[in-house]
Amino acid sequence: MALFQSGNPTLTDKIFDRSRTEVGDMQGTMTVRGTMNKFGFLMLMVLGAAAYTWQLYYQDNPSLMVTLMWTGVIGGFILALVMTFKPQLSTYLAPVYGILEGFFVGALSAVLNEAYAEKFPGLIISAVGLTMGVAIAMYLLYNFRIIRPTEKFRSIIFSATLGIAIFYLIRLVLSFFGVNIPFMNFGDNSVFGIGISLFIVAIAALNLILDFERIETGAELGAPKYMEWYSAFGLLVTIVWLYIEILRLLSRFSKK
Numbered sequence: 001m002a003l004f005q006s007g008n009p010t011l012t013d014k015i016f017d018r019s020r021t022e023v024g025d026m027q028g029t030m031t032v033r034g035t036m037n038k039f040g041f042l043m044l045m046v047l048g049a050a051a052y053t054w055q056l057y058y059q060d061n062p063s064l065m066v067t068l069m070w071t072g073v074i075g076g077f078i079l080a081l082v083m084t085f086k087p088q089l090s091t092y093l094a095p096v097y098g099i100l101e102g103f104f105v106g107a108l109s110a111v112l113n114e115a116y117a118e119k120f121p122g123l124i125i126s127a128v129g130l131t132m133g134v135a136i137a138m139y140l141l142y143n144f145r146i147i148r149p150t151e152k153f154r155s156i157i158f159s160a161t162l163g164i165a166i167f168y169l170i171r172l173v174l175s176f177f178g179v180n181i182p183f184m185n186f187g188d189n190s191v192f193g194i195g196i197s198l199f200i201v202a203i204a205a206l207n208l209i210l211d212f213e214r215i216e217t218g219a220e221l222g223a224p225k226y227m228e229w230y231s232a233f234g235l236l237v238t239i240v241w242l243y244i245e246i247l248r249l250l251s252r253f254s255k256k
Contacts, residue, residue, distance in 0.1 A: 031228070050105045065107050135239060138208040
C-alpha cells in the first residue's frame with residue numbers, strides 16, 4: 001500500500017499491512033487517541049532519562065554519563081531494529097527505547113549546553129522550544145489539510161530521507177578512518193553548512209506529516225492495538241531526529 005510509504009523507516013507499508021492480518025492476539029484495535037497517549041508516555045520516559053544524564057554531567061560524574069549515552073545510542077539502535085521487524089514487541093520495548101533515547105539526548109544536550117554557554121546561552125531551551133513549535137505547526141498543517149500528503153509528496157520525502165540516511169552512514173564510516181566533514185559539525189557557520197542543516201530540518205519536519213497520516217490511517221483501517229505503541233515509537237524517532245538537527249542548526253549561529 002503506497003498510502004503508508006514514508007521517509008521514516010520504522011513506519012512502512014509492509015509493517016502496517018502485516019499487522020492488519022494478525023488477529024490471533026488482538027485485544028482491540030488501534031486508535032489515534034491511544035497512540036498519542038502512548039507517545040506522551042514515551043516522551044515522559046525520554047524526559048526523565050534525559051534529566052538523569054543531564055544531572056550526572058553537572059554532578060561531576062561524566063564517566064557514567066558517557067557510559068549511559070553510548071548505552072542509549074547502541075541499545076536504542078538495536079531495539080529500533082527489533083521493533084521494526086517485530087512490531088508486536090513494541091508494547092514491551094518502546095518504553096525501554098524511550099529511556100535509552102533519553103540517556104542519549106540528555107547527555108548530548110548537557111555537553112552542548114556547556115560548550116555553548118558563552119557563545120549561545122539558552123541553546124537547549126531554544127532547541128526544545130523550536131522542536132515543540134515545529135511539531136505543533138506540522139500537526140496543525142496536517143489537521144487542517146493545508147499540507148496534503150499526496151503520492152508525489154510521499155515519494156519526495158521518502159527519497160530525501162533515504163538520501164540523508166545514506167549520507168549519515170557515509171559520514172560515520174569516514175569518521176572511523178579519521179576523515180571529518182566540517183560542514184556537518186556543530187558550530188560550523190559556513191553558508192553551505194547552514195543550508196544543509198535547513199534542508200535536513202525541513203525534511204525531518206515534513207516526515208511528521210507522514211507520521212500523522214499513518215497514525216490516522218492505521219486507526220481507520222483497524223490495525224492491532226500494539227500498533228499504537230509501534231506508531232508512538234515511530235513518531236518519537238522523528239521528534240528526536242528533528243531536535244538533534246535543530247540543535248545543530250542553532251549552534252551554527254553561535255557567537256565566535
